[in-house]
Amino acid sequence: MIRKEIKEFNTNIFKEFPKMALLTAGDIEERNSMTISWGFMGTIWNKSVIVVFVRPTRHTFHLMEKSERFTLSFMKDGYESELAYMGKFSGANSNKYEATGLVPVYDNDSFVSYIKDAKYVFKCKKIYSDFLKPECFIDKGLLSHYNEMIKDYHKVYIAEVTSLLVDEEYAG
Template structure:
C-alpha cells in the first residue's frame, strides 16, 4: 500500500483539457468489501454550487454506474503512463463477471471509506451531488445524438464535490 497525503486543491497544476481526455482517469465507487472501477475520458473540474467539483459521464450499460447510483461517494484517480494498459483494460471490461481489479493489475484501496486504485498518483475523493440523465431531447445539435448515441446507450452526468485531493 502506498501512503497518500492530503494535497491542497489550490496547488493543483493540471491541464483541464488533457487530464481526462488524453491521460484518462479511473472512476471508482463502492466500499471496502465490493467496488468497481472504470476508465473515463469525458468530464472535467470546476466550481459549481459554491463547491469545487468534478463532473463525469457514465453510460447506462456500465457496471460501475450501479455502484455510483447506490452510493454517496466515488473517486476519480489519475495514474502514470506506466498504467496505460490497466486503463485500457478497465475501459474495455465490465467487472460484472470477473475480478477486474486483479485482471487489470490494480489493487483496491480506501481512504475515508472511498475506494480508489492504490497505484494512482492523484485521487479526487468526491461526494455525489447530482446525477443528471442525458436525454435525446436535450440536444440542440442533433448530430451529437447520431454520432455518439446510435445505440441509445445514454450517459448520466455525475457531479461530485471534491471533499479531498490526495497524492502520493
C-alpha cells in the same frame, strides 16, 4: 500520498482528462473501477466539483447509484494497458483488479477505494445527477455517440471534491 488543497491543483485538466482516469465506486464488499476520459472540473454553488458521465450499461453505474461517494484516480505513466483493460472489460462478470494487478486502496474516512499508483486521487461526494436527454442536444450530430436501440444516454454526476491526494513525486 500527500493531502493537498484543491486550489493548489494547477495541472492542465484538458491534458489529463483525455488521457484516461479510473472511476471507482462501491464499498469494500462490492467495488469496481472503470476507465473514463470524459469529465470536467470547476466551480458551481461555491463548491469545487468534478463532473463525470456514466452510461447505465456499465457495471459501475449501479455502484454509482448506490454510493454517495466515488473516487477518480489519474494513474502515473506506464499503466496504459491496465487502463485499456478497465475500459474494455466489465466487472459484472470478472474481477478486473485481479485481472490487471491494479490494487484498490480502501479509504476508511470516505468508505470508498482509490487505486494504488495513482498520481492524483480526487475523493468525491455526489451532489447532483441526471441523465442526458436526447431532446436537449443542440448539436444533434452528437447523438451519433448513442445507439438508437440501446438509448444508453450518460448519467451526469456533479460531485463535490472532498479531498485531493497527490503522489509525493508529483507534489511539486
